[in-house]
């Protein structure tokens with residue numbers, strides 16, 4: 001059992017590319033930590049530095065109580081599962097799982113015990129004599145995971161392990177890996193570009209962009225309180241709608257205003273919004289906070305918009321609205337599937353403020 005600590009870790013590739021920029025991250029013992037971000041943000045590089053497959057340009061990495069900067073990968077007590085499985089095609093499932101243990105001179109009896117136990121955990125007992133080409137994608141992925149399990153490592157590292165699977169198998173393997181984490185009670189670090197995997201699997205999520213950590217927290221804390229507009233747009237599907245507008249002051253009230261909306265800001269936001277009076281600000285609201293249920297009265301807060309596209313999802317419907325957002329996405333409302341609306345219709349869509357925020361227009365950091 002071991003935690004992993006990264007202190008001021010940087011990676012500069014040959015040619016001067018700064019792929020990882022002063023990362024500080026503490027992954028606790030037995031935690032499931034997901035590194036997530038768009039392609040090229042430095043998550044694989046970070047994982048590979050933890051594994052020892054990539055040299056660290058500066059900073060320190062500690063696994064358990066040991067600094068591992070100069071420890072070769074095989075002595076780090078980690079096991080890594082790759083996207084492409086990296087199975088030996090000419091070996092059976094059994095031999096693929098046993099291979100690493102044989103190299104390390106484990107006894108035949110110990111190897112057999114470990115391989116059979118891993119196969120049982122993964123439901124692969126009946127496939128031990130097959131070669132990888134006679135397995136489905138999901139089964140191959142299980143063998144790759146099995147090969148990691150038999151080592152009984154202190155830390156499991158996963159690099160986009162599900163991206164070669166079809167959508168249904170991805171969802172199934174997602175829950176299997178989560179169950180595995182509960183069963184093995186081992187530290188796991190998991191890299192993905194898929195925010196749904198991050199949300200559903202992580203005890204905590206580390207969101208990265210351009211080699212820099214944007215936020216580290218539990219999935220729900222990140223969803224409810226994203227540190228900046230990048231995180232707000234990256235975590236959650238559909239993403240948070242972020243609008244640019246101005247704060248206007250009317251006596252005792254503050255109003256967010258642009259062409260599509262004029263919204264009185266909640267009293268609790270006043271202190272944070274007051275410095276922006278008569279200036280620009282960003283207002284973010286989750287798609288589920290924009291409804292179609294009509295409300296009346298003085299407190300009526302609406303977006304005035306035309307419906308451009310309707311996407312029925314079954315349990316709910318996404319409405320794509322003709323309101324520009326900061327992220328370049330179309331403004332999306334997530335509404336009751338049984339509400340009848342038509343493309344081309346112009347509506348006043350009422351807002352709730354349970355998951356709405358203000359952001360600074362320059363730094364894009366959250367204000368409230």
Ligand code: ADP
Pocket residue numbers: 013014017018019037038039040041042043044045046
């Ligand atoms: P991610 O896993 O988030 O997609 P990577 O860690 O693979 O990102 O890459 C981070 C950045 O470093 C990218 O801009 C990528 O092009 C660059 N990079 C990755 N590997 C190398 C390499 N071997 N040499 C030079 N640049 C690299």
